[in-house]
Structures are given as structure tokens and as C-alpha cells.
Amino acid sequence: MVEDRRMVLQTARTIARIARRYHLPFIFKASYKKANRTSGRSFSTIGMAEALEILAEVKRELGVPILTDIHSPEEAQQAAVVADVLQIPAFLCRQTDLLQAAGRTGKVVNVKKGQFLAPQEMKLAAEKVALTGNKKILLTERGTTFGYNNLVVDMRSLAIMGKTGYPVVLDATHSVQLPGGGGDRSGGQPEYIFPIARAGVAAGCDALFVETHPNPSRALSDAASQLQLNRLEALVRQVLAVDAAVRKTVGRSRK
Numbered sequence: 001m002v003e004d005r006r007m008v009l010q011t012a013r014t015i016a017r018i019a020r021r022y023h024l025p026f027i028f029k030a031s032y033k034k035a036n037r038t039s040g041r042s043f044s045t046i047g048m049a050e051a052l053e054i055l056a057e058v059k060r061e062l063g064v065p066i067l068t069d070i071h072s073p074e075e076a077q078q079a080a081v082v083a084d085v086l087q088i089p090a091f092l093c094r095q096t097d098l099l100q101a102a103g104r105t106g107k108v109v110n111v112k113k114g115q116f117l118a119p120q121e122m123k124l125a126a127e128k129v130a131l132t133g134n135k136k137i138l139l140t141e142r143g144t145t146f147g148y149n150n151l152v153v154d155m156r157s158l159a160i161m162g163k164t165g166y167p168v169v170l171d172a173t174h175s176v177q178l179p180g181g182g183g184d185r186s187g188g189q190p191e192y193i194f195p196i197a198r199a200g201v202a203a204g205c206d207a208l209f210v211e212t213h214p215n216p217s218r219a220l221s222d223a224a225s226q227l228q229l230n231r232l233e234a235l236v237r238q239v240l241a242v243d244a245a246v247r248k249t250v251g252r253s254r255k
Helices: 005-021 046-064 072-078 096-104 119-130 156-162 192-201 230-252
Strands: 066-068 086-087 106-113 137-141 169-173 207-209
Touching: 005 046, 046 066, 046 072, 066 169, 072 086, 072 096, 072 156, 086 096, 096 106, 096 119, 096 230, 106 119, 119 137, 119 156, 137 156, 156 169, 156 192, 192 207
Parallel strands: 066 086, 086 106, 106 137, 137 169, 169 207
Antiparallel strands: none
């Protein structure tokens, strides 16, 4: 999330260098606000206007598209001034007014699958956006609730959601969260980021979502499930190797 200008620019510049080195397109994502926190005492925002201005600076400097979350219909137009992709948080993926407000902006809309939904139900979320005339839609897998404080990723969901005809993204970092597992915050198992990302690419996802931070232990949000920034390039190398192997064996082109 947008913690401060220095951290955001440092992270975005590092990702941009890696993306250029491997000839990869990327979308820079940071939230101007985290509206869903485990505790009411958790940090949520530096302020919407200030955070969006920092994201606008990233866009101007690096020339990359920006993705950010929205949480209410009223936020859609404000965020769309800067963002190229509006993201619907997982817990809000059935909110019709929010989905359609995002669709009406004409921006790409990324809908994260709720932890409580079966993958086939995401067809209905996508239809709500498409009813606005906007079919620029992405669907993102981020794990499914499995008992208390745990998520699992069913790789079948990538293929199931892919039947909608929309690109499917695997969120390899939120998938390792342990929601509420830290008492007053979410826990996580970042040691599984690499295998989940590799598995998702092998299963045919169209893109990866990776939350990374220069120092995850000091992150103000999702500290327990983020990838250390200096490990991002290693992850990129691994998933590209998996992608190349899949393309060689089954003829699938890189998405």
C-alpha cells in the first residue's frame, strides 16, 4: 500500500528495472487506502489525495499503468483520474453498485475472487461489470477459506474462471495469508509464495500478482505475506522458466 512517497518510488523503480531486464509488461499496484483491516487500530491510509498523487508520480516517471483498490461507488471516479485499473477487493466482489461504478469509468476492472466464493461464481461478478458496456475485466484468484485462519489455492479455479473468456490472474502473495492468524492482524506463510507462483504459471494463469516490499517486517499492511523486494528477480526467473517449459510442451504462448 502507499505508506510514503520514498518507499513507493523505491519499490516501483526496482520492479521497473526487473521488468525491463526480462522484457515483461507490468502494472504497478498500491492501495491508497486499506479499508478492510483486522483491527480498528491498524494503519489504513496517509490520505486518499496524497496517496493518489504519489501514484500519479510513479505513472509520470516510469510510464507504467497503475492499479489501485476502490471501496465504494463514490471512490471510483476519483481513483480513475490516476488509475488505469480499478480493483474490487475480494470481500466486496459481490457489491453490485461498486462493480458497476467501476465499470462505468471505462477503466479496466480487476475483480478479486472472494475467499468465500466458488470460482464459477465469478462469472456473475464479471457480468455485473459487463452490463455497463465495459468488458475490460480481469479476474483474480487469491485463495479460498479453509477452516479458521487459513486459505488454500485450488489450481482448478484458474481454468474454471478462464471459461468466462476474461484473463485470470493469480495473486501469489495474498494466497499465503492466514487471515486473522496473528490475533489483531493477518499472519502469513511467505515461504510458499514461490511454489504457488510456479504452480499458477504451470496451470495457465495469464498474469501474476505479487505484493513486494523492501522490508516486509516493517510493512504497514500484509507484513506477514509479502515478498522481500530483493527476492523478486529470483521469482521472475523461476516463473519464466516454468512458462517456457509449458510453452515448449503444450504450445501455450506467453500471455
